[in-house]
Amino acid sequence: MNPKRLLLLLPLAAFASCSTQPAKQANGMDFESGIWRLSGDLSYASNGNGTVNGDSAGLGGAVGYFVNDSFEVGLGADFESVNLKQSLPDLENTYLSLFGRYYTSSVGATRPFAELGVGLGTTSIGSGEIDLNVITGALGMVHFLDDAWALELSLENTFYLFPSDPNPSSNSWSGVFGVSMFF
Secondary structure, three states, rough: OOHHHHHHHHHHHHHHHOOOOOOOOOOOOOOOOOOEEEEEEEEEEEEEHHHHHHEEEEEEEEEEEEOOEEEEEEEEEEEEEEEEEEOOOOOOEEEEEEEEEOOOOOOOOEEEEEEEEEEEEEEEEEOOEEEEEEEEEEEEEEEEEEOOEEEEEEEEEEEEEOOOOOOOOOEEEEEEEEEEOOO
């Protein structure tokens, strides 16, 4: 099996194994105004287009605050390394983003969500560096392991805007797997 496909399937397998546990699994936390979420995640994208045409791996984190029982606002930080398909050095994206996340009703210990974010950062390739603006959108789910800890799995689209580049935009789809703590 292709190693790239295996990397994409591992988070799905981990999520499936957690969701098939018998009745002792938690129903998750009841969200309400004032709850905080702290998370870390890994992402992988096998393709992109424009400037970001290549395989990428990323590391990110976020802190969020619930303004009511379904809506969270927060700040995220991400780092991505893109192995470009052209014979160029790797591209590195670093950015901070503001996001809003809407959670739907619980399905057992799982809560689906939709997220939208905007951010600013930099892109480095070799010794050069340019400004980067991002718009992100994600659909995913949070699966609670107990009342405070959860696994996250999402599909994210990131649209990159390079204001000073003659090729001003590109985008990529990535699978994201993370762990969150709610308190």
